[in-house]
Amino acid sequence: MEQGLIAIAAALAIGLPAIATAWAQSRIGAAGAGALAEKPELLGSIILLVAIPETMVLLGFVIAFWILG
DSSP, X not given: OHHHHHXXXXXXXXXXXXXXXXXXXXXXXXXXXXXXXXXXXXXXXXXXXXXXXXXXXHHHHHHHHHHHO
């Protein structure tokens, strides 16, 4: 029973940030594509803005790794 709860906690620790990251990147990507169409010199900034939400997944992975111990 306890192992099942630990597995569920680890799955939630990485699953919820992954969903949030996907949602954020979809919004940022759409806005970034529009901005790039008008100002191509913003490419570096847009790439950085799309990459920042990925840190949520990485932190979730670390937490899941700690939970599984």
